[in-house]
Amino acid sequence: MAYILNLETATKNCSVSLAQDGELVFIREFAGQGYSHAELLHVYIEEAVEQAGITYKDLSAIAVSQGPGSYTGLRIGASAAKGFCYALSIP
Template sequence: MSYILNIETATKNCSVSIAKDGETIACNEIADEGYSHAEKLHVFIEEVIASAGITVQDLAAVAVSQGPGSYTGLRIGVSAAKGLCFALDIPLIAVDTLKTLASQANVSSGKIIPMLDARRMEVYSEVFNANLETERSIKAEIIDENSFSEYTETVYFVGDCAEKSKPVLTASNFVFLEEIKYPSAKAMSKISYDKYQKSDTVDVAYFEPYYLKDFMIIPPSKKQ
């Protein structure tokens, strides 16, 4: 019996769950426009542990969202996860934020493309098949009318980019699952447990979040 604490703070959603052998048994989360992660995260950790009827000493590992995403959000989540792992002498598991987001789409075929906002028309994206196998690695890219045109089967988009992407991504095989906006710690449970069983962990001392890039610099236009 393995209890894993899952922490997801890469976006506006501050999300924490407890999983037992890969099944979520307690979760607390809030998507706050004001990014209240610093105030909410440790409270949520205490609450889900109590709700699961366990203590921190029962934890087998801590899993944390590794990014890409908000610089501040990722730092807060990773710092909390490292602190617990150091104190309890348990392993740290890093989970791809975009895979967590993609896993929330319940589809049996086609491609799943999770996208997170990276300012202006830029997004962080990754491409998965319906079995959550990576078909194209993470990129920071500017969305235009030609983006993802190489995919002819149904493409399901998830994430917080629907508002700015839908007017541009208009192909008939593109479907926006707008109800799936942010990654959730609930969706981390199976992923983190699979990693735990394979001893796929990271070095607690040296692990850093995967920021991909902090911001995009756009050079000023030259005067004619």
């Protein structure tokens, strides 16, 4: 089973979804007026893993948006993805 964690932080929306073999199994999105990516992103990632009943080691890959969008938002998403990918040795 392939689990792919998807991160979107390019706009004011902050969203995390988890797909298993191409089927969406979790989605969480904040669509507010401010930028809350730094506060919400890791909370949403943890919720995704817990609700799917998997561990971080079960993730096969992480997809992150490339923009265009907020430079800071993009850096938050890319940094989170890079940290997880490095720790888990996944693409």
